[in-house]
Amino acid sequence: MEKFVIEGGRPLYGEIKIQSAKNAVLPLLAASVLTDERVVIRACPRIADVLNMAQILAELGCKITFAGEDLYIDSADAANHEIPAALAKELRSSVFMLGSVLSRFGRARIAYPGGCDIGLRPIDLHLCGLRRLGVRIEEEGGYINCSCGRLIGADVQLDFPSVGATENIMLAAAKAEGTTVIRNAAKEPEIADLQDFLNRMGGRVSGGGTATVIVEGVRSLHGAEYTPLSDRIEAGTFLIASAMCGGELVLSNARAENVSALLDKLREISCKIHAVDDKIYIKSERRLSPKLVETSPYPGFPTDLQAPITALACICEGSTVVVENLFETRFKHVPELIRMGADITVRGRNAFVRGVPRLHGADVCAGDLRGGAALALAALSAEGASAVTDLRYIDRGYAQFEYKLRAVGARIRRVRI
């Protein structure tokens, strides 16, 4: 077990380069099974979720090599259609493998997927969509057994714009016979990124980033090299860190248009922000409260930034209501923030935050990925020293978190317990 030891109260000055998006890379890794030619993911972040997904690919028989920042995947010898339970439990995105493994082998077996415990997170929409494409699904003893002949394109109407279900169905449909139309599709930028990658492989996908995604099935897909989209959640985390700690930050390899819901909130609380090309500049001196933050599917305020902005609201002038509409138990960071002096009451999906001038250092424990990051930000802005334990959550999504923060003046170090 490891922890961060953080001396709070230092403003952040300098530049941070944003990594490729975790949520873009994971479906690309699943897509790599759709071809037996080599796939190269450029600038692939070495985060635990990516390493676990790579491990799943290795279990299927793919050869995986990291060379510098690039990940090489050679699926020529992939032969296994079962995703081991231990890995599936580690990573919810393992469920994306269903679509591509079925497309490749005509069958797939997977244990119910895990990931951060932030609510029920069912996979009914994934399974419904796959059934529409002709997949037979049986559930037995915590496992899902799927089989199919050649997948057949279909009209799939999602009851909710699930990111993972949209991606899974795109993967299953890429080599299906005929056309698949996904209606009420998720519009997250990572969907358009998966579309671009599939098209780079010779696929015929359009509409990614809108509510209707159209996948015209092709006979085969070939290898590709690809640099994924930059990580809007990592960018958002560091923007909020800047708003909390003060100073002046520049984020490079960042896409302002993908974090506009957050930028609107930060401007509302009086941060100075401007964006040029792939850079976002932020300067903050005073923080008014954002009043209301309500998470919703893209382009709304992302649930993955709910915990960090809740931490920010703790030290704003005034009160904020934070409404979590996507995941029902995503407030595990709140009791920990309260230990640092925050004034928050949670009722159901709402957190009522009354701003205090400063938080104070404390020993706190991360309970999930983004909640863990939020606690680190709180500790960076707090008076005195803090320890944030259980870094395996933060390591799931942020590469070199403490190095990036130290380079802009934060006092944060990793200590083995």
Ligand code: UD1
């Ligand atoms: C993805 C992101 C995650 C983000 C989430 C919402 C990845 C790897 N992860 O997760 O970081 O927090 O989008 O933006 O991209 N749902 C169902 N049935 C299903 C699928 C989902 O009811 O079959 C519900 C979920 O319980 C949740 C909501 O739909 O309430 C959104 O989930 P979804 O968009 O599927 O999130 P993920 O793809 O798991």
